[in-house]
Amino acid sequence: MKLFSKRNLLLLSALSVGWTVAQTSLPATPPQVAAPAETLNDPIFPGLGQAGLDVRHYDLSLTVERPGTPEFYGSVTLTLASTRPLGEIRLDFLGPTVNAVRWNGMGVPFRTDAALQKLIATLPAPLVPGQEARLTVVYGGRPGVVLDPGFSTPLQLGWQSVPAADGRAGANFTLSEPNGTHTFLPSNDHPSDKASFTTRVTVPEGFTAAASGVEGPVTTGSGTRTFTFTQTRPIPTYALGIHVNRFDRVTAPAVPVGVNGSPVARRDYFPVGTPGNVRAVYDRTERALRVLSEWFGPYPFAAYGVALVTPRLPALETATLSTIPPNLATERTAVHELAHQWFGNDLSPATWADVWLSEGFATYAELLWAEALGENGQAVAARWYDGQVRGGTRPLVATREAQLFDRSAYQRGALALHALRAAVGDDAFRAFLRAHVARFSGGTLGTADFLAFSRTQTGERGEAALRMWVESPTLPALPVMAGR
Known part of the structure; x- marks a missing residue:
């Protein structure tokens, strides 16, 4: 996950650097009230999740018209099952304005509750065990605000915006652990409910989007490009990685350390202008994959790489594509986040x-x-x-x-x-x-x-x-x- 303390692990690795976090005026995180019976009653975050809900897949489409600004719009379709009858779907959500909610294609009543941090949809008939259904949410605007629980300077979790400055392009990315995914994605935002993901991100021409999973075909529109990534092996919601920037996408030979010796696709995303000495830190990723596979067993996913971000923030083990800032561009950080692909992302x-x-x-x-x-x-x-x-x-x-x-x-x-x-x-x-x-x-x-x-x-x-x-x-x- 985050690198020390996503935070203090820097000290463990003897990295004498300090983060600088933009001193923006952030509203206080709405309090989560005592967990009602229908939540997962996590001992640390009692308000997260819905008991009995099983999200099997998220099909997410986002459009970022102006990279570097917080606004986006899109939709997500959740494939759902349950372990007990559910008359309502109570997703974790503290994000942009919800415009519509559909249940198996039909509009249904919904409401949002900022105090509970929930999007609540009333179903025409209960979802019962043995059934599978689809819930679609259409939404857009600015993400919600959840602050990192262990960072002394205000650090907003979830959807990140980096304005264009000093010749750099504007950028966006996700940094969600532990409980920030629901600031931009209606979800059962708890590691016990893992799911697969299809992520489509539409960006202006000249920008690149990257996300957890294996990249599919890129489609072009009128001045736009849409990137699609498929993460077939279930991951916890906090591990979903999404990046938008002007990237150099660097590929390397696949490494045969996956399940049954399957190849692991290798690709890294460096913001244009990233110095060569920073890129060189990741030259030994193949060796690290081999070393850790010898100890832990086959690498669990189909791809691996890193995406560098420009702010001096914690590193995070976003699935198949670790998020690493330049101040933590060291081999030890890289190995730590790689190991999390086994411990955290696959085994949660x-x-x-x-x-x-x-x-x-x-x-x-x-x-x-x-x-x-x-x-x-x-x-x-x-x-x-x-x-x-x-x-x-x-x-x-x-x-x-x-x-x-x-x-x-x-x-x-x-x-x-x-x-x-x-x-x-x-x-x-x-x-x-x-x-x-x-x-x-x-x-x-x-x-x-x-x-x-x-x-x-x-x-x-x-x-x-x-x-x-x-x-x-x-x-x-x-x-x-x-x-x-």
């Missing part, structure tokens, strides 16, 4: 309280990469440990928003995996990682299930090593691998 946290399962694994991938380059992995772990000593620590399951992307989620989460590796050895640890991915790929996982699975794979010794790091209110001793 069951609730936001379990986000350490994404961040800890992605951080540990940095150590595995360092070892592949001949560095001392134990020294990397020792630096993380020192960070925990200096900055404080906590049990790994988050209990409030401020803990989602703090040092413990990253450093202590990674050290928990290092403790397991030290307890069982490299061969058993590699087997555990691959079995873990194979068992839960495409799904979601909570901390309790993760610990239970570790017991079946590594025995009491492995589970005990993990559990101490997950649950202890104090910092356990630094785990040391034999012979290191």
